[in-house]
Amino acid sequence: MPKIPYQQAHSLSRIALTRRHRADEGFRSVGTASLLVVIVVVLFGAGFMLVARSSPPVMQPIEFPHFRHAGSVLEGGHEINCLYCHTYARRSPVAGIPPLAKCMGCHRYIATDKEPIKRLTEYWKNGRPMPWRKVHDLPDFVYFSHERHIQRFVFQEGQPVQQVCGYCHGDVKTMKVAERRRPLTMGWCLRCHEQFQDTGSQTPAPAQDWLIEPADVGLAGPAAHRGVPRNAPSDCWECHK
Amino acid sequence: MEEEIRKDIQWAQINRDVLHSMASPRPAYWALVGLCVAVVLVGVYAEIHQYRFGMGEARLNWPQMWGLYIANFIFWVGVSHAGTLLSAALFLTNTEWRRPVYRSAEAMTSVALLTAALFPVIHLGRVWDFYWVLPYPNERGLWPNFRSPLLWDMAAIFTYLNSSMLFLYYGMIPDLAIYRDNATGWRHRLYGWLSLGWMGTDRQWRNFRKGYLLLACFLLPLAVSVHSIVASDFAMSVMPGWHVTSFPPYFVAGALYSGCAAIITLFILLRYTFRYEEYLTLPILDKLCKLTFAIAMVWVYLNLIEFASVWYGHDMFEKEVLLEKAAGPYAPAWWTMLILGVGLPFTLLVKRVRRNMLVLLGLSMLINIIMWLERWMIISPALARNHEPYSWGYHWPGWVELSITLASFAWFTLLFLVFVKIFPSLSMYEVKEMLFHRRHVSDRLVREPAPEADSATEG
Amino acid sequence: MGIERMIKQWFEFRRSGQVGDEYHRHEYRWGMTIDLDKCIGCNACVTACYAENNLPVVGKERFARGLAMHWIRLERYWYTGEAGEKKTRFSERGAQYLPMLCQQCEHAPCEPVCPVTATYHTPDGLNAQVYNRCIGSRYCSNNCPYKVRYFNFYSYYDTWQTPLEQQLNPDLSVRDKGVMEKCTFCVQRIRAAKNRAKNENRKVRDGEVMTACQQACPTRAIVFGNLEDPDSQVARSWKVHKMAFGHNEKKEGKKPVRGYRVLEELNTEPSIQYLERVRDTDV
Amino acid sequence: MDSGKIDRRTFLKIMGLGGSGLILNLTGCGNASIEEGKEQVTAYVDPEDYVIPGDEVWYASTCLQCPAGCGIHARVREGRVRKLEGNPDSPVNLGRLCPMGQAGVQHHYHPDRLAQPLARTANQLQPISWEEARQRLQKIVTTVKGNSDRFALLTGSVSGHLGVLIDALMERLATDRHYVFELLTPATACHVQRELLGVPAPRFHLDTARLVLSFGADFLGSWQSPVHFAAQYAHFRESPRGTLIQVEPKMTLTGANADWWLPIRPGTEGWLALGLARLLTEEPEIAARVSATVVKTLGEYTPEAVSRITDVSADDLHRLAKALRTQRPSLVLAGGAAEGQIGGSGNVAAVVLLNQLLGNVGQTLDAPGRPPLPQLLGRPGEPAAVHALAKALPETDTLFVYGANPVYSAPDFLRLEDGLRQVSKVVVFTPQLDESALAADLVIPVRSYLEDWGTRVPTYSPEAGMIQMQQPVMRPLYPEVPGIGDVFLDLLKQIDNSYAQWDDFYAYLRHAVQLMRPLANPADEANPWGLPPMLEPPVLKPETTEQALSEQELNRSFWETVVAKGVLRLGTTTQTLRLRIRPVAAPESPAEDEAYPFTLIPSPRLGLYDGRHANLPWLQELPDQLTTVVWDSWAELHPETAARLDIAEGDVLEVRSPEGSFQAKAVLFPGIHPEAVAVPLGQGHRVGRYARGVGVNPLKILSPKFDVVTGEPALYATRVSIRKTGRREPVVKLASSDSQHNRRLVRTLPASKLKSNPEV
Structure with a gap:
């Protein structure tokens, strides 16, 4: 059975036409019946992956505009570093939501007349945390560590933060309300991890598919691989405990 | 020597007798089906309860992580083996008397496997994820x-189930064609589909025989390997x-033993129910009994081997397990199993027993219960007395x-009941062939000395 | 990816080699030494394990049925006049305590029998159990000579009555019905320490990671650490007692002083060395 | 007090705002249970820097699960305490923790915790509002003020600043009726040691002894400070390996670890000790250690006489004496079954004499040193307190109870419950309902020790002048529930206005601790047994250098350091023992009684202790260390006795004393004297969802027998009869086999072989 090339499964046509998969050759040589079966399977797979790829729209207490905070100055953003707000990511398995105090650090003075900011201030005055909802949720038996990924790629290898975060979170700086753009499935995780088990190319091959273009983050070319050992674990117990 | 089959049966009568078995069922049939469904439903309730x-x-x-489910699994896989023995092994050895019996035995194989395949799933802690075993x-x-x-x-199990069902179906094609020719309406169409356009041409027969031979050759080693593999669960x-080296042959022997007993049971029941006296004759039953005895002796021998290897192996743990079987809380079951399992086949040496339907019916069912106990006695006492x-x-x-155990018996019966009503439970064309052989080949061979022998005496 | 990897792994399985060579030499191999002369049988390790690893309390009725879920259990044996022991009127030489936990065998009998690879060997020498992969065939528990694998015969997550569930350790799963579980050498602590070490570009230091049982033990009878690090406390203790993987008492005919591994003759290659209990029989 | 209040408030505010997420991870349902867009993220308003979701914070505090007072480190995640470990800085437990300490989290999160006060209306406890409770309490205090001689206070062992507050309260009320009840404190031994050695609780050094001879002292299980002694024991077992001999009627956890366990007829330990003393004094140099009159009185304890009375053969007696003579230094201990006898004080005195003869005094047994603030030592409590209270109940109008459960612990003959009914106001301060609270008129919930402030001086203090610090490791589960310190401070405020300067107990404590700064010993990091380093250092640290600090900042820094470390060490003055060895008369041997042929041993076990932990499911499910029975009470019998009476395991027996009876299943046990029957302490509760209906309480049928000198109840002196009821029930236990069946799972090496290999 051919592997379902869900990686590029934006549409059926792309699966059928663009992939350099051996399955393509298979189509010609087998009879119509098997082709039918394959198409059904691919349709099902593509449909599943499309559903799995991005999250349903998430209703947040405030429509937080990521593009305004992290986006390019040219487009009216402020180019704030991801780790400025999501400060836990570099030292905890959980990236976390910035504490209200951090928001208020700026919004005590900035844009105080806007409706969302007023609501924000209200929460602050009542001493109640914002009831943010999860956008990227993993099954409960998955133990993913933000800390390890940020430490490795940002601090040990020196890659740009937005690019590193973007591996899994997509190009958040263009989003209005954050949404999930990557499947976050186990096979998806493993593809990257497998690439990091020997000294191969600088960036993981599957990762290239979802990499944010360096130009987008105002950097020239991928950052150098600084002799950080490429020993990404592929051990089940690394994530399932 | 008594005839295995009367030589003067008309072919039309064979068709009539067998097709009659597929006629609309009597109320007793429905009652039995109802009973089976009820018991199966109890089992389903138990399974739902366990699931929840x-x-x-x-x-x-x-x-004691494994219990009756695994015992049932081995038991049903074991029961299935005798069908293959009759249909494939005896086919390859050209044994004539298998012909009237093998269809029901073959059906038993498939039905028993369908029952057996349920148990590994029922037994799983997370049944809903059973498909993770599939590659x-x-x-x-x-x-x-x-x-x-x-x-x-x-x-x-999957290979065996598929192959034996294919084998069963394949062997049925000429018979299905007969039914098609005798049926009207939707039955005609249905069996037309099922008989795959069988016209009985020479070419079809030639290919059919080749295919049948190939399947038989494939199935025989497969059957042996299947129970060897089931034995490796333990070995x-x-x-x-x-951890016993002789387990694979031991399991195969035990499987054939219980399977033969099950065939005897079905033999008697079919003979009585469908009035197959002309075909399922006493001489055939007699041979079945002898076969059962022979296999039972292999099983007894392998039992002795196991004890001997424990004794001479001088392994403390193995000895303790054997002692546990013989003297622990499971001892009554174990001794019953051992004494009856070894003793009962010897009654088959008595001709009067081999000819007495009622006694044989009881005996064969008892042997099956004994063999079921044997499977349980492989599992529980060993777990009871482990290293720790x-x-x-x-x-x-x-x-x-x-x-669930009872339900599996009901499920088996139910499937078999359904089978005998929608498929010919006796191979019409094979019986015809048998008659043909009797009339034109075997008799000549028996009555007229072979020419070579003649020449030898002359010389 | 899948098929190539499967074939690659298949060849890895088939490669013959020395004990412990199934993986390339890894920088960690976790091992333990339990000194039975220091173990007093107080059960602190057992309670610590309950607290650390979210073990459920099953209650009297289920305990009686053999459904207790203690990853580490304390076995207590009396002298009953076997194996040359003198049977006395009283148990004069005290009780014989044995903390029994998963031995993290290098040749674990549980690993090859799992149909879905829910239990397998990690590169750092642990015998892993992946709950979310487990389908509950229970073969591993049957095949474990130490009987340290416990099955979730029921759902226990509702046995933590509010607010007891607030105590649960968020670093590992609470297991639901139908999966097998066992001692993990507190893998959540090991993984946390390894991550910390990787962040700082170093190896995990000896003593940086302690298992819950070790940390609680009032007599420090349990020593845990990296056997690949010759300076670690546990590696030193293995060396002093002439214990090593591949050691076979029967074959070599000579026993290292005090060190032994339980049921070693089955060639399971446990990662836990026990030190013999010592009793002054002269008094 | 200065900035303390704000500190505390922020401290509490930052704890545990994470109301959701990261709590319960379920695996095994097969589905991924991804709840994007539904589940909330842990979010804070304004946390401290060190509060990070997904990361742990460790707080040092003190375990109050038993009077040993071990230091603990609490692991806190998302504002909730998850796990307790030993605090390596604490000299009591050196980073280790026993099962009871581990189960502290269950005590804290117990579903039976009270969130609201209860008051008796129509003979039933009904929840009332906090306002009403406060008013009622105030009214009670007003009546007490006017009539303080009819006020009594019963507590468990108290020390530190809570003890100081209580002392102050009693002083202001001009009454001394503060009863301190602890069932398992060695009160008799303390009394005798004060008489003979000059200190009530000398320090023991098992680690330097080569031979320890213990008469019933279960120092690994339930005696004084088990974790501390277990640590010493580990050192004692290292090369050169010491030998432990345990003499007792029923094998304790310590006995189970002895090189030689010797059964003795209950109550005759003193005879054996004096018999040994006689054999030892045959050597002139040993005899010279005591006065001639003492030696002369030993004359009558011939091996034959001793053997007859103690049921220890003369042969064994000589072997014991030989071991004591050859293996030096040694240490002889007395406790448990040797102490809780009619002649308990005699037994202890005989053991002190043995120690003197062996030259152990000053070596393996010395004075603890004098702490600078003796008022913090508090009172360890004594078993007799509940008896004294029961006697004094008719003269009592108001009774406050905290940290003790007298209704459960009092034997039936005291008729304590009837007595309590006569008391017009009984107020119980407790985190959860117990038998005594059921008998109360007003029940005020208090915080668990993991959410309360305090200081504690352990009952057995391995270092004089050390104070264990107790701090809340998380925000209280029920915010309105007061800490016990706050309760007593509030009471004091109503009586003495000068206490109003402190807003709450935290302020008081902080002030008091800061006052101790000049006395503090620069904390030494001495780590006597080479422990591996702990996981993580505690997080609170002084931020600036000493020189630049003002007095106030110095105080703050001192306070934060002390709280973060969990231990405060004060400078001490050394102390020497004042020996006053007098002739010791053998205690009277227990009387034979035809009707009651067995001695009842209510054996405490490490786990349920004196019964206070019976409601913790972990400890209920924890197998008894010796019989491996769970969730039950049982009666241990020697197999010989059982054979004689035709009793098999699981037979339900009726155990009857003159005071009453109960039923328990028989368990055959090879570690008990044939004339004794042991029933574990701790079960037989009437309240508590995990404790109710489990087992029986052997304390109930104790006979009114008391130590002849100290008047402490003789716990181990009750005579009972046993009778089969004819029923048999399965005994629920872990052990499926008492024998290894030749598997050599546990292997034992004779010590003589070890000596030839000193390296291991």
């Missing part, structure tokens, strides 16, 4: 563990009482396990 509350409802425990390509890039005997089991472990004295403990089945 957990495997603990099966009264399994630490260290299917998935997003996670995970594969099952090809080193695990359980995976071999799965592969073996591949390190547990005392399970602190874990020793026993398992006594509760209502959940017992209901």
